[in-house]
Amino acid sequence: MAQPLPPLSRRRLLRGLLAAAAVTALPSPGGLARAAEPLTRELPGTGEALPRVGLGSWITFNVGDDPVLREECTAVMAAFFAAGGRLIDSSPMYGSSQATIGHALERLEAVDRVYAADKVWTSSPAEGPAQIEASRQAWGVPRFDLLQVHNLLGWEGHLETLQAMKAAGEVRHLGITTSHGRRHEEVERIMRRVPLDCVQLTYNIVDREAESRLLPLARERGIGVIANRPFQRKRLIRRLAGKPLPPWAAEINTTTWAQFILKFIISHPAITCAIPATTRVDHVRENLAAAREPLPDDAMRRRMADHVRGL
Amino acid sequence: MGGGAWWSYRPEDLLMFSPRVYARLFELHNQALWPAQLLALALGGMALVVLLRPGPRGTRLVAMLLAVAWAFVAWAFLWQRYAPIHWGIAYVIPLFGLQALLLVALGSLGGGLRLPGHWSVRRGLALGLFAYALALHPLTALATGRGLSGAEVIGLTPDPLAMATLGLAAAAEPARRAWLLLLIPVLWCLLSWLTLDTLGDRRAWLPLLAVIVALAARLWPRAPSPG
Numbered sequence: 001m002a003q004p005l006p007p008l009s010r011r012r013l014l015r016g017l018l019a020a021a022a023v024t025a026l027p028s029p030g031g032l033a034r035a036a037e038p039l040t041r042e043l044p045g046t047g048e049a050l051p052r053v054g055l056g057s058w059i060t061f062n063v064g065d066d067p068v069l070r071e072e073c074t075a076v077m078a079a080f081f082a083a084g085g086r087l088i089d090s091s092p093m094y095g096s097s098q099a100t101i102g103h104a105l106e107r108l109e110a111v112d113r114v115y116a117a118d119k120v121w122t123s124s125p126a127e128g129p130a131q132i133e134a135s136r137q138a139w140g141v142p143r144f145d146l147l148q149v150h151n152l153l154g155w156e157g158h159l160e161t162l163q164a165m166k167a168a169g170e171v172r173h174l175g176i177t178t179s180h181g182r183r184h185e186e187v188e189r190i191m192r193r194v195p196l197d198c199v200q201l202t203y204n205i206v207d208r209e210a211e212s213r214l215l216p217l218a219r220e221r222g223i224g225v226i227a228n229r230p231f232q233r234k235r236l237i238r239r240l241a242g243k244p245l246p247p248w249a250a251e252i253n254t255t256t257w258a259q260f261i262l263k264f265i266i267s268h269p270a271i272t273c274a275i276p277a278t279t280r281v282d283h284v285r286e287n288l289a290a291a292r293e294p295l296p297d298d299a300m301r302r303r304m305a306d307h308v309r310g311l
Numbered sequence: 312m313g314g315g316a317w318w319s320y321r322p323e324d325l326l327m328f329s330p331r332v333y334a335r336l337f338e339l340h341n342q343a344l345w346p347a348q349l350l351a352l353a354l355g356g357m358a359l360v361v362l363l364r365p366g367p368r369g370t371r372l373v374a375m376l377l378a379v380a381w382a383f384v385a386w387a388f389l390w391q392r393y394a395p396i397h398w399g400i401a402y403v404i405p406l407f408g409l410q411a412l413l414l415v416a417l418g419s420l421g422g423g424l425r426l427p428g429h430w431s432v433r434r435g436l437a438l439g440l441f442a443y444a445l446a447l448h449p450l451t452a453l454a455t456g457r458g459l460s461g462a463e464v465i466g467l468t469p470d471p472l473a474m475a476t477l478g479l480a481a482a483a484e485p486a487r488r489a490w491l492l493l494l495i496p497v498l499w500c501l502l503s504w505l506t507l508d509t510l511g512d513r514r515a516w517l518p519l520l521a522v523i524v525a526l527a528a529r530l531w532p533r534a535p536s537p538g
């Protein structure tokens with residue numbers, strides 16, 4: 001007698017998808033599976049080696065409970081993990097993105113695989129713990145790996161909460177975020193005053209304010225740096241689209257502007273990882289592939305920045 | 312957005328979802344409600360007929376129908392579909408509830424609303440707006456390439472509902488009541504204009520135009536009543 005398909009078969013299907021994505025993410029025949037592993041960098045002082053390209057979720061994963069779009073996001077995450085990715089970044093500010101991530105983590109059975117980076121985003125420190133718990137449930141993870149105070153909102157109270165949580169083993173790492181080059185002086189003050197594992201800020205080949213003070217300070221104080229808005233929310237990619245890559249881009253093995261930009265970002269010695277967001281499986285693969293040797297040295301980085309400025 | 316001076320944000324920094332996700336809201340909404348669209352259009356058509364030959368009872372009926380629609384859209388569209396992808400919508404929902412209450416209160420208590428029976432520029436613009444919201448606005452989905460599956464139908468989605476309410480309030484008397492009824496639909500249309508414009512939707516100017524038409528109708532010098 002025909003039996004209804006057990007729910008597990010869907011899950012198996014998705015695991016198959018993950019495996020298939022893994023296979024297609026492998027380099028051409030002759031390359032080894034290990035070659036597909038992205039480069040990692042330690043989150044300073046934590047022993048946690050993170051792949052140098054992660055995944056953002058602002059806008060791209062805010063798809064409500066639309067079943068079609070959720071499956072597309074699941075496919076992006078499957079390809080991300082298959083290519084060796086681990087850090088995914090979200091926030092309660094991102095609408096349904098946390099729930100989309102939680103849905104995909106469950107479908108892909110990837111809760112153990114992910115490095116879960118989320119934020120607390122409320123002006124009231126008293127509301128922080130409840131918001132963090134709601135976020136945790138949306139992700140479906142036992143605890144967050146990293147919790148960040150989103151845009152410094154209510155940072156003093158939240159950092160106290162996060163420090164207490166870290167001491168109690170309820171979160172592994174803590175940090176603060178900013179973007180668009182905003183409030184760097186305040187970020188600097190906090191970096192000097194409070195022990196942080198990580199700061200998140202905007203850094204890319206044209207937004208380089210952080211190079212003058214924050215990135216050197218992060219190195220000095222052993223604080224990891226997550227680079228957000230690597231593509232200026234695609235504006236940068238659009239600006240460069242249609243212009244040919246310089247021939248010398250081949251020296252760092254880049255074939256697209258996205259990789260050119262990512263390699264520039266992650267080759268800065270203070271940057272732990274960049275977190276581009278995408279809705280596309282081919283883009284997530286392309287982005288992860290940027291976290292491979294060869295990365296540009298100082299001279300090459302200058303050349304890259306000069307070239308983009310001149311376009 | 313927490314932190315950072317508010318003026319340093321562009322509208323696109325505040326937009327939380329992609330055009331595709333926004334379009335899918337309407338497709339899924341239509342799928343879930345079909346064939347309620349037919350009922351909504353029929354009731355809208357009936358309201359238009361009533362507005363064409365207004366009497367106290369008919370006007371009250373139209374106000375009540377619109378009140379029910381504001382409450383329904385608040386629950387079925389804003390709460391169930393839109394709020395999950397935009398936390399700001401949680402603050403808009405009470406305003407939709409308030410608009411429903413205003414329509415009930417101002418449309419029925421103490422004499423309710425009156426609509427002029429004679430033709431005037433004001434009445435022409437107001438009825439034109441209502442008719443547009445009912446019959447033409449759903450078809451604009453075709454211009455986006457979405458197809459009618461993404462059509463925005465009066466009574467089920469906020470834009471045509473707000474536009475139709477603007478139509479009623481643009482023509483109604485007494486003026487003080489009418490202005491109160493205009494406020495929330497105007498705010499919604501302005502929000503919708505900003506949202507659509509940021510999404511790059513070619514129809515962004517339509518809600519803005521609806522506001523301009525409604526205000527022009529409202530402020531148009533009143534024709535001397537015959538006799």
Ligand SMILES: NC(=O)c1ccc[n+]([C@@H]2O[C@H](COP(=O)([O-])OP(=O)(O)OC[C@H]3O[C@@H](n4cnc5c(N)ncnc54)[C@H](OP(=O)(O)O)[C@@H]3O)[C@@H](O)[C@H]2O)c1
Pocket residue numbers: 055056057058059060089090150151177178179200227228229230231232233234237258259275276277278279280282283284286287
């Ligand atoms: N204050 C904060 O804490 C803060 C602020 C901003 C951002 N963030 C975090 O940082 C993440 C990244 O920033 P973002 O999302 O604003 O912008 P982003 O990552 O610079 O840009 C995302 C856009 O780039 C496109 N893209 C991705 N990979 C591509 C590729 N290989 N080729 C061409 N286009 C590509 C995507 O479009 P497709 O879908 O077509 O690929 C997407 O529209 C956010 O998602 C969020 O997690 C945090």
